[in-house]
Amino acid sequence: MNKPTSKRKKPTPASSSDDTPPDNLTQEENPATATITVSAVEIPELTEQEQSDRLLLERKVERAFFEAGKALTELRDRRLYRSTHKTFEDYCRDRFGHSRRQSYLLMDAAVVFDNLMKKCDPMDHILPTNERQVRPMTKLEPHQQQEVWVKAVEQSGGKVPPARIVKNVVQQIMERTQVPNTYQLGEVCQILTKDNPELRGKSGCWAIVSAVNDFSCTVKMWDSEYAVGLQHLKSFNYLPEECQQMQLISDRISRVYSDLLEETVKSLLQSLGKLNRPYLTAVEEKLLSVVELEYGNEIKF
Template identity: 75%
Template sequence: MNKPPRKRNKATSGASTDSTSAASSANEDISQQEDPGSATITVTAVEIPELTEQEQSDRLHLERKVERAIFEAGKALMELRDRRLYRSTHKTFEEYCRDRFGHNRRQSYLLMDAAVIFDNLEQKCDRSDHILPTNEWQVRPLTKLDPDIQPEAWEQAVESANGKVPSHRIVKDVVQRIMERTKVPNTYHLGEVCQILVKDNPELRGKAGCWGIVSAVNEFSCTVRMWDGEYTIGLQHLKSYNYLPSECEQMQVICDRINRVYSSGLEESVQKFLESLGKLNRAYLTALEEKLLKVLESEFRD
């Protein structure tokens, strides 16, 4: 009778034995190690060299170029306007800026106003920390203040920003607090004829000595209608002519007539004549002025 075949033992490879031994050895090593969370990591420190005097000078010079970039544009626009360097191709400065730079009238004048404010801050602010504006939006709220107060407001804004360049919102908040602190009672009334006092305010450039008629009375300012439109002007920049009610009514009629012709887009020489009427310091037109204005009105109607 045949015997059943004998079961053969499974062979164990040397590799398996070595692997098991290695795992056991690793486990023993891990069990003997300390908690990994308490392991010490060695980091090699890299020394950063201090700036040399020349490098510090170069940095300051380049920072100044960044700060002045946008304001140099405003100064260039002022020179183009004041010297009328656009006259060979365009009738007006506004048309030139629109065609050449893609600026509307407001953009161009905001840049020019910002350049004036920047120069004022550069001259009068404490330069020890070298903090100056870097764009037009930051200084726009300062146009509401007299030039002699602008440096004070800017330094307060820098302090509120912890020594950094302040944002538009911070500057605006500082300006509002200063305006509330220096609030002057508004005694003007609708229809009153006032003279514009520029007092180095860049926002009123070109309006020195002009007259306007109060069309709205605000808390800190008046809206004044002039020969080329309406402007909101601070009380410190207005002076009443103290005209009689009948004289105020007469000036209202003259203002309406000038404004209609001025807005019709006539040539620049004609606009200059109308602007001169906008600076009258009397409540009437002479016979010649009346005659010339009637001629322009008839031209406008045609």
């Protein structure tokens, strides 16, 4: 009698990898091979009216600093601040939160922008979009400003150039043409010491131009006169009457200043030599008057 034979189940072959799907799993059921279809979102083109509106708004943004500079100039020239403020500086600070320097930078930039518009109309209105792009050109003649801007646009691939490129082009033109000294006698300037050891301790001080040379100025400060290169000067852009006020203050300080003065008095006079406004406050006026009364008749060695 034959013995019954047992049937053994064949072992299921192990998967060579956890990522390999079983044979009976279809492509649709396997997420690893699933195809995701993304429908493209169609962005509607701008209508002619929208294109016109966009261009108009872009022009407004680009001209914002220009319009601000023009408005500030008119406010200053017509003295429309006089009913509420003694000085234009106080008015700008209280009304707009501007420093005096900021207001005058905008006014200078507006003049340059106005000049560039005459040249750049054929250039598809590629014009400055902020004051910093214009600032390096303010000391140049109108035709030089236009030349700088055209070259800066070219170097930027036909786009609005950053201030860095404008500044480099200005420097190239100055070295090539040796732009003449544009400072004037009596002009009030700020001292920029940079790396000049002879001006150590004078950073930020104001000085009055007493002589104009080809590439430097002789300036008078509270203690002496100095020959200063143009790269170490920056005009405060004061009005003529403001320059006269600063000249009077300078003369008063110079008459009493001496190295023999007490340190507290010297410090006071030196602090007045760092004013960033063309007038003394009531307290400063009283302090200077006391010093004049006390030391004005002493002989300075």
